[in-house]
Amino acid sequence: MARITTSVLRDKKATKQKITMLTSYDYSLAAMVDSAGIDMILVGDSLGNVILGYENTLAVTMDDMIHHTRAVSRAAKNAMVVGDMPFLSYHVSIPEAVRNAGRFIQEGGAQAVKLEGGQERVDTIKAILDAQIPVVGHIGLTPQSVHQFGGFKVQGKDLETARKLIKDAKALEEAGVFSIVLEAVPTDLAKRITEELTVPTIGIGAGHYCDGQVLVINDMLGMFGGHIPKFVKKYADLQPIIMEALQAYRREVEEGSFPGPEHGYTIADDVLEKLY
Numbered sequence: 001m002a003r004i005t006t007s008v009l010r011d012k013k014a015t016k017q018k019i020t021m022l023t024s025y026d027y028s029l030a031a032m033v034d035s036a037g038i039d040m041i042l043v044g045d046s047l048g049n050v051i052l053g054y055e056n057t058l059a060v061t062m063d064d065m066i067h068h069t070r071a072v073s074r075a076a077k078n079a080m081v082v083g084d085m086p087f088l089s090y091h092v093s094i095p096e097a098v099r100n101a102g103r104f105i106q107e108g109g110a111q112a113v114k115l116e117g118g119q120e121r122v123d124t125i126k127a128i129l130d131a132q133i134p135v136v137g138h139i140g141l142t143p144q145s146v147h148q149f150g151g152f153k154v155q156g157k158d159l160e161t162a163r164k165l166i167k168d169a170k171a172l173e174e175a176g177v178f179s180i181v182l183e184a185v186p187t188d189l190a191k192r193i194t195e196e197l198t199v200p201t202i203g204i205g206a207g208h209y210c211d212g213q214v215l216v217i218n219d220m221l222g223m224f225g226g227h228i229p230k231f232v233k234k235y236a237d238l239q240p241i242i243m244e245a246l247q248a249y250r251r252e253v254e255e256g257s258f259p260g261p262e263h264g265y266t267i268a269d270d271v272l273e274k275l276y
Protein backbone atom coordinates (compact mmCIF):
# COMPACT_ATOMS: atom_id res chain seq x y z
CA MET A 1 0.00 0.00 0.00
CA ALA A 2 1.29 3.47 -0.88
CA ARG A 3 1.50 6.44 1.49
CA ILE A 4 -1.75 8.36 1.98
CA THR A 5 -1.39 11.76 0.31
CA THR A 6 -3.46 14.93 0.18
CA SER A 7 -4.90 13.88 -3.18
CA VAL A 8 -6.00 10.49 -1.79
CA LEU A 9 -7.89 12.38 0.93
CA ARG A 10 -9.45 14.78 -1.58
CA ASP A 11 -10.58 11.81 -3.69
CA LYS A 12 -12.07 10.16 -0.60
CA LYS A 13 -14.26 13.21 -0.01
CA ALA A 14 -15.24 13.35 -3.68
CA THR A 15 -16.23 9.67 -3.67
CA LYS A 16 -17.86 9.86 -0.21
CA GLN A 17 -15.42 7.47 1.46
CA LYS A 18 -14.87 8.34 5.12
CA ILE A 19 -11.39 9.35 6.30
CA THR A 20 -9.90 7.87 9.48
CA MET A 21 -7.45 9.64 11.76
CA LEU A 22 -6.13 8.79 15.23
CA THR A 23 -3.50 10.38 17.41
CA SER A 24 -0.31 8.54 18.35
CA TYR A 25 2.76 9.61 20.25
CA ASP A 26 5.06 6.57 20.28
CA TYR A 27 6.48 3.90 17.99
CA SER A 28 4.57 0.84 19.30
CA LEU A 29 1.05 2.26 19.10
CA ALA A 30 1.75 4.14 15.87
CA ALA A 31 2.89 0.88 14.24
CA MET A 32 -0.46 -0.72 15.21
CA VAL A 33 -2.44 2.29 13.99
CA ASP A 34 -0.57 2.16 10.69
CA SER A 35 -1.10 -1.62 10.32
CA ALA A 36 -4.81 -1.16 11.02
CA GLY A 37 -5.02 0.94 7.85
CA ILE A 38 -5.87 4.27 9.50
CA ASP A 39 -5.40 7.05 6.91
CA MET A 40 -3.77 9.72 9.06
CA ILE A 41 -1.81 9.74 12.31
CA LEU A 42 -1.91 13.01 14.21
CA VAL A 43 0.95 13.53 16.63
CA GLY A 44 -1.35 15.75 18.65
CA ASP A 45 -0.32 18.26 21.27
CA SER A 46 -2.86 16.30 23.35
CA LEU A 47 0.33 14.47 24.31
CA GLY A 48 0.49 17.19 26.97
CA ASN A 49 -2.59 15.66 28.61
CA VAL A 50 -2.30 11.94 27.96
CA ILE A 51 1.48 11.40 27.88
CA LEU A 52 3.10 14.23 29.83
CA GLY A 53 0.37 14.65 32.49
CA TYR A 54 -0.27 18.38 32.07
CA GLU A 55 -3.69 19.93 32.72
CA ASN A 56 -3.88 21.30 29.19
CA THR A 57 -1.79 21.52 26.01
CA LEU A 58 -0.22 24.94 26.65
CA ALA A 59 3.05 23.72 28.18
CA VAL A 60 3.90 21.43 25.25
CA THR A 61 7.03 22.61 23.39
CA MET A 62 8.35 22.21 19.86
CA ASP A 63 11.08 19.90 21.18
CA ASP A 64 8.45 17.67 22.87
CA MET A 65 6.53 17.50 19.59
CA ILE A 66 9.56 16.74 17.42
CA HIS A 67 10.71 13.98 19.80
CA HIS A 68 7.35 12.20 19.55
CA THR A 69 6.84 12.90 15.84
CA ARG A 70 10.15 11.19 15.07
CA ALA A 71 9.04 8.06 16.93
CA VAL A 72 5.68 7.97 15.14
CA SER A 73 7.23 8.61 11.71
CA ARG A 74 9.57 5.65 12.15
CA ALA A 75 6.49 3.44 12.56
CA ALA A 76 4.14 4.89 9.93
CA LYS A 77 4.71 3.20 6.59
CA ASN A 78 1.40 4.11 4.91
CA ALA A 79 -0.48 6.57 7.07
CA MET A 80 0.09 10.29 6.58
CA VAL A 81 1.82 11.69 9.66
CA VAL A 82 0.59 15.13 10.73
CA GLY A 83 2.58 17.09 13.32
CA ASP A 84 0.52 19.35 15.57
CA MET A 85 2.07 22.80 16.00
CA PRO A 86 2.12 23.58 19.74
CA PHE A 87 1.15 26.81 21.50
CA LEU A 88 3.45 29.76 20.63
CA SER A 89 5.16 27.90 17.78
CA TYR A 90 3.16 29.87 15.14
CA HIS A 91 1.88 32.90 17.05
CA VAL A 92 4.98 35.08 17.44
CA SER A 93 5.96 35.68 13.82
CA ILE A 94 5.40 34.20 10.39
CA PRO A 95 9.11 33.33 9.81
CA GLU A 96 9.15 31.50 13.16
CA ALA A 97 5.97 29.62 12.19
CA VAL A 98 7.51 28.53 8.86
CA ARG A 99 10.74 27.45 10.59
CA ASN A 100 8.78 25.42 13.17
CA ALA A 101 6.52 23.84 10.54
CA GLY A 102 9.68 22.92 8.64
CA ARG A 103 11.11 21.18 11.70
CA PHE A 104 8.14 18.76 11.70
CA ILE A 105 9.02 17.78 8.13
CA GLN A 106 12.83 17.92 8.27
CA GLU A 107 13.48 16.57 11.78
CA GLY A 108 10.18 14.85 12.61
CA GLY A 109 9.61 13.04 9.30
CA ALA A 110 5.97 14.22 9.12
CA GLN A 111 4.17 14.84 5.84
CA ALA A 112 1.99 17.74 7.05
CA VAL A 113 1.33 20.05 9.99
CA LYS A 114 -1.83 21.13 11.79
CA LEU A 115 -2.44 24.43 13.50
CA GLU A 116 -5.38 25.94 15.37
CA GLY A 117 -7.36 29.02 14.37
CA GLY A 118 -9.47 30.57 11.60
CA GLN A 119 -9.27 33.83 9.63
CA GLU A 120 -6.52 35.21 11.90
CA ARG A 121 -4.19 32.39 10.76
CA VAL A 122 -4.57 32.83 7.00
CA ASP A 123 -1.28 34.71 6.41
CA THR A 124 0.66 32.22 8.52
CA ILE A 125 -0.88 29.26 6.69
CA LYS A 126 -0.09 30.80 3.29
CA ALA A 127 3.55 31.27 4.30
CA ILE A 128 3.82 27.65 5.48
CA LEU A 129 2.24 26.48 2.22
CA ASP A 130 4.78 28.63 0.32
CA ALA A 131 7.43 26.47 1.97
CA GLN A 132 5.70 23.45 0.34
CA ILE A 133 4.36 22.13 3.64
CA PRO A 134 0.76 20.83 3.54
CA VAL A 135 -1.43 22.24 6.33
CA VAL A 136 -4.48 20.92 8.21
CA GLY A 137 -6.66 23.62 9.82
CA HIS A 138 -8.41 23.22 13.19
CA ILE A 139 -11.43 25.27 14.30
CA GLY A 140 -14.22 25.01 16.87
CA LEU A 141 -12.99 24.10 20.34
CA THR A 142 -9.30 24.78 19.83
CA PRO A 143 -7.67 23.63 23.10
CA GLN A 144 -4.81 26.16 22.90
CA SER A 145 -7.48 28.89 23.36
CA VAL A 146 -8.82 27.35 26.59
CA HIS A 147 -8.24 30.51 28.64
CA GLN A 148 -9.85 32.73 26.00
CA PHE A 149 -12.89 30.41 25.81
CA GLY A 150 -13.09 30.19 29.62
CA GLY A 151 -12.98 26.38 29.57
CA PHE A 152 -13.46 23.46 27.18
CA LYS A 153 -16.86 24.40 25.69
CA VAL A 154 -18.78 23.43 22.57
CA GLN A 155 -18.34 26.20 19.96
CA GLY A 156 -20.78 27.63 17.40
CA LYS A 157 -24.02 27.22 19.34
CA ASP A 158 -25.34 30.75 18.72
CA LEU A 159 -25.89 32.53 15.41
CA GLU A 160 -22.86 34.80 15.69
CA THR A 161 -20.32 32.11 16.55
CA ALA A 162 -21.87 29.63 14.09
CA ARG A 163 -21.52 32.21 11.29
CA LYS A 164 -17.95 32.91 12.37
CA LEU A 165 -17.06 29.21 12.16
CA ILE A 166 -18.45 28.99 8.61
CA LYS A 167 -16.37 32.07 7.65
CA ASP A 168 -13.30 30.60 9.34
CA ALA A 169 -13.69 27.30 7.48
CA LYS A 170 -14.03 29.07 4.12
CA ALA A 171 -11.05 31.32 4.85
CA LEU A 172 -8.91 28.28 5.68
CA GLU A 173 -10.00 26.51 2.50
CA GLU A 174 -9.19 29.62 0.43
CA ALA A 175 -5.80 29.88 2.14
CA GLY A 176 -5.06 26.35 0.87
CA VAL A 177 -5.38 23.89 3.77
CA PHE A 178 -6.04 20.36 2.54
CA SER A 179 -8.32 19.40 5.43
CA ILE A 180 -9.96 20.98 8.48
CA VAL A 181 -10.46 19.46 11.95
CA LEU A 182 -13.80 20.52 13.48
CA GLU A 183 -13.73 20.02 17.25
CA ALA A 184 -16.78 20.17 19.56
CA VAL A 185 -19.13 21.78 17.05
CA PRO A 186 -22.90 21.02 16.83
CA THR A 187 -23.63 18.20 14.37
CA ASP A 188 -25.81 20.27 12.02
CA LEU A 189 -23.31 23.12 11.88
CA ALA A 190 -20.53 20.63 11.03
CA LYS A 191 -22.85 19.24 8.29
CA ARG A 192 -23.29 22.73 6.83
CA ILE A 193 -19.53 23.41 6.91
CA THR A 194 -18.76 20.00 5.38
CA GLU A 195 -21.23 20.62 2.55
CA GLU A 196 -19.81 24.08 1.80
CA LEU A 197 -16.18 22.94 1.53
CA THR A 198 -14.34 21.00 -1.15
CA VAL A 199 -11.61 19.99 1.32
CA PRO A 200 -12.47 17.21 3.78
CA THR A 201 -13.59 17.96 7.34
CA ILE A 202 -12.34 15.68 10.11
CA GLY A 203 -14.65 15.75 13.11
CA ILE A 204 -14.01 15.21 16.80
CA GLY A 205 -17.22 15.83 18.70
CA ALA A 206 -18.70 17.23 15.48
CA GLY A 207 -21.10 14.44 14.50
CA HIS A 208 -21.36 11.96 11.68
CA TYR A 209 -21.69 14.27 8.67
CA CYS A 210 -17.98 15.14 8.67
CA ASP A 211 -15.85 13.59 5.92
CA GLY A 212 -13.72 11.84 8.52
CA GLN A 213 -13.23 11.32 12.25
CA VAL A 214 -10.34 11.69 14.68
CA LEU A 215 -10.02 10.58 18.32
CA VAL A 216 -7.25 10.68 20.89
CA ILE A 217 -5.98 7.10 20.95
CA ASN A 218 -5.56 6.86 24.73
CA ASP A 219 -9.22 7.90 25.15
CA MET A 220 -10.65 5.47 22.59
CA LEU A 221 -8.59 2.55 23.95
CA GLY A 222 -9.65 3.29 27.53
CA MET A 223 -6.05 3.88 28.65
CA PHE A 224 -6.49 7.36 30.11
CA GLY A 225 -7.75 7.81 33.67
CA GLY A 226 -8.47 11.56 33.36
CA HIS A 227 -11.58 13.37 32.09
CA ILE A 228 -13.03 11.81 28.91
CA PRO A 229 -15.26 14.10 26.79
CA LYS A 230 -18.82 12.99 25.89
CA PHE A 231 -17.88 12.63 22.20
CA VAL A 232 -15.39 9.81 22.84
CA LYS A 233 -16.42 6.23 22.18
CA LYS A 234 -14.29 3.73 24.06
CA TYR A 235 -13.48 0.94 21.59
CA ALA A 236 -11.60 -0.91 24.34
CA ASP A 237 -11.25 -0.64 28.10
CA LEU A 238 -7.56 -1.35 28.54
CA GLN A 239 -7.01 0.29 31.91
CA PRO A 240 -8.45 -2.58 34.03
CA ILE A 241 -6.64 -5.12 31.84
CA ILE A 242 -3.32 -3.32 32.31
CA MET A 243 -3.94 -2.96 36.07
CA GLU A 244 -4.64 -6.70 36.37
CA ALA A 245 -1.38 -7.49 34.55
CA LEU A 246 0.63 -5.08 36.72
CA GLN A 247 -0.82 -6.54 39.93
CA ALA A 248 -0.16 -10.11 38.76
CA TYR A 249 3.46 -9.19 37.97
CA ARG A 250 3.90 -7.59 41.39
CA ARG A 251 2.37 -10.63 43.14
CA GLU A 252 4.48 -13.17 41.23
CA VAL A 253 7.76 -11.30 41.76
CA GLU A 254 7.01 -10.86 45.46
CA GLU A 255 6.09 -14.54 45.94
CA GLY A 256 9.00 -15.76 43.74
CA SER A 257 6.99 -17.48 41.00
CA PHE A 258 8.31 -15.12 38.31
CA PRO A 259 10.72 -15.60 36.62
CA GLY A 260 10.21 -19.34 36.09
CA PRO A 261 12.89 -21.70 34.68
CA GLU A 262 11.51 -21.06 31.17
CA HIS A 263 12.43 -17.39 31.41
CA GLY A 264 16.12 -18.04 32.25
CA TYR A 265 19.26 -18.87 30.22
CA THR A 266 21.39 -22.01 30.65
CA ILE A 267 25.13 -22.37 31.12
CA ALA A 268 27.06 -25.60 30.26
CA ASP A 269 27.66 -27.88 33.28
CA ASP A 270 31.46 -27.97 32.76
CA VAL A 271 31.63 -24.16 32.74
CA LEU A 272 29.51 -24.05 35.86
CA GLU A 273 31.67 -26.68 37.65
CA LYS A 274 34.84 -24.68 36.97
CA LEU A 275 33.22 -21.63 38.49
CA TYR A 276 33.14 -23.30 41.92
Ligand code: KIV
Nearest residue numbers: 023044045046181214
Ligand atom coordinates in the same frame (compact mmCIF):
# COMPACT_ATOMS: atom_id res chain seq x y z
O1 KIV B 1 -4.00 17.37 19.91
C1 KIV B 1 -4.88 16.65 19.47
O2 KIV B 1 -4.98 15.46 19.75
C2 KIV B 1 -5.85 17.25 18.58
C3 KIV B 1 -7.06 16.45 18.24
C4 KIV B 1 -7.98 16.47 19.38
C5 KIV B 1 -7.71 16.90 16.99
O3 KIV B 1 -5.70 18.38 18.17
